[in-house]
Amino acid sequence: MENGVFVGGGGDGYGVKQWLRLDYANRHGLIAGATGTGKTVTLQILAEGFAAQGVPVFLSDVKGDLSGLAKPGSADFKLHQPFTDRAQTIGFDDYTYRGFPVTFWDLFGKQGHPVRTTVAEMGPLLISRLLELSEAQEGILNIAFRVADEEGLPLLDLKDLQSMLVWLGENRDSVSLRYGNIAVQSVGAIQRRLLVLENQGAADFFGEPALDLRDLMRTDADGLGQINILAADKLMGAPRLYATFLLWLLSELFEELPEVGDPDKPGLVFFFDEAHLLFDDAPKALVDKVEQVARLIRSKGVGVYFITQNPDDIPEDILGQLGNRVQHALRAFTARDRKALRMAAETYRENPVFDTEQAIREVGVGEAVTSMLERKGIPGRVERTLIRPPSSQLGPITPAERGGIMGASDLSEKYTRTLDRNSAFEILAERARQAAEEAQKAEQQETDLDAAMREYTAGRRYTGTRVGRSTSQPARRSRTTDSIGGAIAQVVVKELKGTTGRRIVRGILGGLFRGR
Incomplete structure (x- = not known):
């Protein structure tokens, strides 16, 4: 199928080839299975398939293994023969080794370009x-x-x-x-x-320059979709930050991208690994928001694929919107495991050739039970599928190779330098500085006013010499007048220490002093 991503299939006891149609790739999907059953390789081959069809991809590298997408697989690699045998078994005739255009991102700015938002x-x-x-x-x-x-x-x-x-x-x-x-x-x-x-x-995640969504939706000169890999091995130490960032990214895509209806192929495919972290202890308001985004973002040309161990890690309302499914083996060791296995089997369209529940329990590593959307968005019949081998390197590239790719990227200069614009911190700090200066100025004016009033009252006090009886009486009246004047002055000083009072008094006393 030219307009699709080859997933796998074929071989004795297995069904027909499985293709994920690009025109239904924005109907979302699920990759589930127990630890060690092959979920990461399935994620890798889907990313390759979308990129080969010119569809940009964003995925999180939880274990540090997916950086190998940037490098072709090697014929000297120890799995070379099993890979070619698998390709021959499933009829993957044009299987070749190749690398894909990769951009590395990291919230901490260590293993990729810094990712920031405000x-x-x-x-x-x-x-x-x-x-x-x-x-x-x-x-x-x-x-x-x-x-x-x-x-x-x-x-x-x-x-x-x-x-x-x-x-x-x-x-x-x-x-x-x-x-x-x-x-x-x-x-x-x-x-x-x-x-x-x-x-x-x-x-460091909060700041500028903020991530430009257009930088996630690029193709290279050969028309291959860019694979954006978020380094999440250390980020998993802060799982709530990891889940919050990916939910923010989904919300931003939903808010910023235009409506495109049902395109021939998605504008971006988004893989959310360890998806259960998004819903663990999440308040209802947040789950409702995820459901809303998952339901509506497909009309923006974005496909969302959740990767987790059990399908029941995903809320039922969201699980019902995931049309393309790859179910690796589930282990039924406990009553809860058996219940999860039964529920997982019930979500598939039955195939009379085999029992779905039994198949999910029995498939080996690199095998899966799959169901892809068909014409008019109808879920395809469940099939047992051999997952195709990856064309890129299985396992991580070296730190030196990663550094070389980062250094050669045209996005390196754009995101490496941090911006610090005038914002709330600087504005409030400036307001506080101005308020402190005003308070200091007011205090100095109050001190000057006190000194001026003391000088004024001291200058009005009678200091003449009293001679004889005839002058004693006026002297007593002068002392009485001075005491009354002093009391009035004290009251005036007390009442006029306010800002408005100081402005008035400065004008009045200025005239008095000039008149002396």
Whole structure:
């Protein structure tokens, strides 16, 4: 099939060749199976097939094995003979070794080009999920985003969000009147979680330049689709960050890409490995969002393929949207395993030639039970399938080879240098500096005013010499007048220490002093 990806098939006891049609590839898919049954190789051969048809691919490399997509397989490789035997068995006549155009990405910027997004683009819902916030803490985070938007305070990196929360705590009385109660304890809890995230090295994920989605959807000069590989072996140490990032990427694709209906082939195929991490302890609002994106993103020309051990790791509403399926062996050691096996078998269109449940239990490594969408999107009959061998290298390339590919990429200069634009942190810091200068200036003016009043009252006091009885009485009246004047002056000083008062007094006293 020219307009499809060859998956495998053929051989004694096995069904017809299995092709994943490109015009139905945006109807999503599932690769499932126990550990060690061949899910990674299936992911590799699907990525090869899509790239060969000019479809860009994004996938996460959880074990570090998929970098071999960049390099042709070798005839000296120890699996060469089994590969060629398998290709002959399934009728894969044009099987050859070849490499594919690969771009490496890494949230930590070590094993690939740095991947960044801004705090504002991530949004409060996903950040709350990332930080595992309570409902009350999530509410405060929403307030922070809303106030930042109203105040013209861009939230780009982690320190922008941290400074915004500080501002929110300091101004909680006025803000609470409009948006609801803001507890200092909740603000402190969010700050502590942000600190943990920062210490894990994930702070580099927030910032600029943000990832341009167009850089994920490129083809090379020969028309091959670019394979974007996210280094996730170390990222799996922060599984919530991994799941949140991939969900953010899906959401961005959904928001940014135009509607294309049902294209002849997808504009991008997205593989989500270790998919159960997305749904573990996920709040209903988040699961609903994933379901919405999975349902609607196909009209944007994006196919989403989940890779996990058990199909029941995926919520039923989402599982029902995954039309193209490759089911590797499931082990039924426990009652839960047997139940999962039975449920997995029930999701396939029956084949009278064999029992689906038994086949899922019996298929070996590199074999699978498959079902692909056919004309009009109808699920194909389940088939036992020998998965075709990969054309690229099985296993990782060397660090030197990875470094060479990264250095030769035209995206290296674009993403390596970090930008730090004027945003919430800088704006709030500038406001604080100006407020401090104003306070210092006001304090100095108050000190000057006190000194001026003391000078004025001292200058009005009578200091003449009293001679004889005839002058004593006026002297007593002068002392009485001076004491009254001093009391009035003290009251004036007390009442006029405010900003408005100081402005008035400076004008009045200036005239008095000039008149002396």
